[in-house]
Structure formats: structure tokens, C-alpha cells
Amino acid sequence: MPIYQATASAPVNIACIKYWGKRDTKLILPTNSSLSVTLDQDHLRSTTTSRADPSFEKDRLWLNGVEEEIKDGGRLATCISEMKRMRREVERQDPSLPKLSSYGVHICSRNNFPTAAGLASSASGFAALVSSLAALYSLPASPSELSLIARQGSGSACRSLFGGFVAWEMGSKPDGSDSLAVEVAPREHWPDIHALICVVSDDKKGTSSTSGMQRTVETSTLLEHRIRHVVPARMKAISEAIRARDFDAFARITMQDSNQFHAVALDTDPPIFYMNDVSRAIIAIIVEYNRVSVANGGKLKAAYTFDAGPNAVIYAPKENLKEIIELIVHYFPQAEPFKDPFGLFGTVGVK
Numbered sequence: 001m002p003i004y005q006a007t008a009s010a011p012v013n014i015a016c017i018k019y020w021g022k023r024d025t026k027l028i029l030p031t032n033s034s035l036s037v038t039l040d041q042d043h044l045r046s047t048t049t050s051r052a053d054p055s056f057e058k059d060r061l062w063l064n065g066v067e068e069e070i071k072d073g074g075r076l077a078t079c080i081s082e083m084k085r086m087r088r089e090v091e092r093q094d095p096s097l098p099k100l101s102s103y104g105v106h107i108c109s110r111n112n113f114p115t116a117a118g119l120a121s122s123a124s125g126f127a128a129l130v131s132s133l134a135a136l137y138s139l140p141a142s143p144s145e146l147s148l149i150a151r152q153g154s155g156s157a158c159r160s161l162f163g164g165f166v167a168w169e170m171g172s173k174p175d176g177s178d179s180l181a182v183e184v185a186p187r188e189h190w191p192d193i194h195a196l197i198c199v200v201s202d203d204k205k206g207t208s209s210t211s212g213m214q215r216t217v218e219t220s221t222l223l224e225h226r227i228r229h230v231v232p233a234r235m236k237a238i239s240e241a242i243r244a245r246d247f248d249a250f251a252r253i254t255m256q257d258s259n260q261f262h263a264v265a266l267d268t269d270p271p272i273f274y275m276n277d278v279s280r281a282i283i284a285i286i287v288e289y290n291r292v293s294v295a296n297g298g299k300l301k302a303a304y305t306f307d308a309g310p311n312a313v314i315y316a317p318k319e320n321l322k323e324i325i326e327l328i329v330h331y332f333p334q335a336e337p338f339k340d341p342f343g344l345f346g347t348v349g350v351k
């Protein structure tokens with residue numbers, strides 16, 4: 001009996017223009033476009049193996065060794081059934097192919113970063129899941145086509161189908177067929193940009209992104225302004241900054257958009273607070289670091305951004321990273337770069 005099995009991996013991505021809000025919660029269609037950088041370090045990835053076999057009675061999935069329930073109509077079930085639908089189409093066109101779409105599939109996924117890093121794993125997880133099924137089923141699908149499916153697992157996952165600088169275009173069609181990820185620039189276009197992740201807390205976050213963003217959609221008046229009048233111009237401006245490798249503009253927009261995302265979280269009823277005192281201290285350090293540079297006739301040297309939790313991600317040209325880590329260690333003497341599995345220029349714990 002032949003073995004039908006494939007393995008794929010996908011990295012974490014961190015948004016510069018934040019996704020926050022859905023116009024369709026079932027199809028996961030966003031209220032605004034977003035843009036992220038896919039982190040290319042080997043140590044921040046999900047790796048997923050899928051196997052199809054006629055003896056498998058049902059689809060099953062293990063995450064970090066623990067079996068997860070695949071609920072009917074849930075996000076996992078949707079992604080798996082969409083991939084099987086694409087496989088059926090391939091089998092219809094070439095009837096000599098084995099009917100893998102009718103077999104059960106067993107999926108085993110692992111994150112190589114500790115949950116303690118407090119990083120969202122749904123983005124890399126669903127991207128790796130969709131990539132491994134695409135390989136198993138030998139689908140002739142582009143990353144953008146696969147992003148349509150990963151999006152239905154978790155919105156931000158659609159951006160992890162590409163490396164480098166990636167936009168998730170919100171689209172306008174009710175069926176979501178134009179709400180997909182596109183490459184703005186490959187990683188090699190701007191290899192000088194690095195990301196430093198400051199682990200402020202590894203607690204599970206108080207308000208999940210999924211429920212938090214819908215509360216914002218229902219109650220925030222600021223969100224409407226952001227969607228209509230702010231994000232479209234920012235998407236354009238940051239894409240241009242990336243193409244021109246203009247770190248000053250990239251940094252300014254990234255920090256502005258992180259600030260506005262946290263402002264709409266605060267504008268939610270009841271309010272959502274994702275940052276804590278350590279997060280705000282990191283903002284102060286970066287603001288001052290940039291102020292001194294500009295006061296001396298220089299440009300911005302670093303950009304902070306925060307997702308739905310207190311951990312900071314600092315984007316900076318490589319030449320500034322050592323200085324930034326030294327600054328953080330100076331203000332947080334207990335901070336210690338994780339030695340394993342993170343290298344010095346990867347993650348620093350500032351708890």
C-alpha cells in the first residue's frame with residue numbers, strides 16, 4: 001500500500017497594519033485590509049504532517065501531541081473540507097489519481113516555540129495545516145489561493161502563506177473570493193529589517209482576539225473612522241515605504257497603527273486593555289531612542305508594535321539591534337535573552 005503523507009511548515013507573522021474586526025464572522029472577512037511581516041527565524045514556526053489513508057474512519061488532529069476535537073462546522077472542519085473539495089476537483093480532472101478526498105486524514109501539528117513565548121500560534125498553525133494538505137493532495141494552488149482557505153481557519157493565518165512583507169486585501173465580494181493575501185515584497189527585498197520580540201507576559205490573554213474584535217465592531221465609534229479614513233491611506237503608504245526600503249516611514253506608520261489598534265480596543269464597551277505598564281515602558285524607551293536620533297539629525301531607529309497582548313515586537317535595522325537590547329536590559333535589569341531555543345537577536349524576556 002502506498003503511503004500518502006506530506007509535511008509543511010509555516011512561520012508566525014506580526015502585523016504592522018492591524019486586522020481588527022470582521023464584516024462576516026463565518027467566512028472571516030475583515031473590516032479592513034492589513035499588512036504584516038512574516039518572521040523568518042526557524043524557531044517560530046508550526047510544522048504539520050498530514051496523512052490520508054482508506055483505513056482512517058474520520059479526520060483527526062493532534063496539536064503538540066494532544067488530540068483536538070474537530071467540531072462540525074468549526075474552523076478546522078471548514079479548512080479540511082475546503083481542501084478536500086479542491087482535491088475532488090483534481091481527481092475529477094484526472095480519474096487515474098487515487099481518491100484521497102474520500103479517505104480520512106490524520107493531521108499532526110507542532111509549534112517549535114514554547115507557549116511561554118506568548119505568541120499567537122493560530123496564524124502559523126492554520127497556514128501550516130493548509131500547506132500540508134495542499135502538498136498531500138498535490139493541489140496546483142498558488143499561495144494566494146491557499147490563503148483563501150487559511151483565512152477561514154484564522155484571519156491572520158492567510159498572511160503566513162507568504163514570507164516577507166504581505167498584505168491581506170479585505171476584498172469586497174460577499175463570498176470572500178477576493179479577500180486574500182498577496183506579496184508586497186519578498187524577504188530578500190529588505191533583509192536588513194529584523195524583529196525583536198520582548199516577552200512581557202506569558203499569561204493567557206484576558207480577551208481573545210475573536211471575541212474582542214467583534215465587541216469592538218459592535219460598540220466602538222472610533223473603529224468606523226479607522227476603517228474608512230485611516231487604514232486605506234496607511235496600507236498604500238506603508239507598501240510604498242517597504243518598496244522604497246524607507247525605514248523612517250515604515251516605523252512611523254507601524255507605531256501609529258499599533259497605537260490606533262489599542263485605541264479602538266480602549267474604545268470598546270467594556271474597554272479592552274492589552275498593554276500593561278511594562279508594555280508602556282517599552283514604548284517610552286523606543287520613543288526616547290528615536291527622539292535622540294532625530295534630535296541629532298538622524299532618522300527613526302526602531303518601531304514598536306503590540307498585538308492582542310502585552311508583548312512588544314520591535315522592528316529595527318539590524319545595525320541597531322544590539323543597542324536596543326542593551327537599552328532594554330538597562331531598564332529591565334532582570335531581562336535576559338532566552339538562550340534556548342532563541343538566539344540573542346530573537347527574543348528577550350522582560351517579565
Ligand code: 2P0
Nearest residue numbers: 015018019154155156209210307308
Ligand atoms: C493582526 N491580530 O493583524 C491582529 C492585530 C491581533 C491584533 O489578527 O478571529 O487570531 O482567528 O480571525 O487572526 C488576531 O486575530 O482572529 C489578529 P480570528 P486572529 O495580526
